[in-house]
Amino acid sequence: MAKDPRQMLNEFSAGLEVLGTTNQEQLGAFMNLLGAAYKPGAVDTKTKELISVAIGVYNRCEYCIVFHTYKALEAGATGEEIMEAAMVSVAFGGGPTMAYSVTLLKDSIEEFEKDFK
Template sequence: MADVRKKLNDFVNGLEAVGHTNGEEVGAFMNLLGACYEPKTIDLKTKELMSVAIGIYNRCEYCIVYHSYKALEAGASKEEIMEAAMVSVAFGGGPAMAYSVTLLKECVDEFAPDFA
């Protein structure tokens, strides 16, 4: 089993470390994220649920870990996160289901108590 907290920390710390040598690029990426996740007509929780589904569909482990955490932080329930993942399964089939029932389930189980 993956250590999802380690993956989350590796991603966040990696962004910071690479930002020291490639600050312009990392900064541009972070500015894009900031603009995209700013609540406008769609609230942050919904955007994070969308991101979970897209991460599942794309089979991006770091995206799944990061956005499952951020979805919980934004107020999403475990049930909402898993429902969003099932939408990705409608498009991504077996591989999306595999990531949903393994890595995503582990993330939700691990991170949900942080926001209870």
């Protein structure tokens, strides 16, 4: 059964909100780290999100795949760029990485592309 990327993105966001009610200091520290890491510098945010998609696919982190696909599209990446980044990770991760690329990643691109057109 295929997973619903939009539902997964919403569940992840809601989970962060709930965690913030009990672990604000830790969540805040993590969010500050992310803010610093994704701030444009020598590498722009779009490229950082493409790297994140590739790492998420390689690690088979479903919520990472969904979240960073959304963020990559939001940063101006195309579906083709996202899939090409994922194919680089397939060179390292083999079959399991390909499996996530042709299922959850593909579905996430298709679901979220319409949000940014």
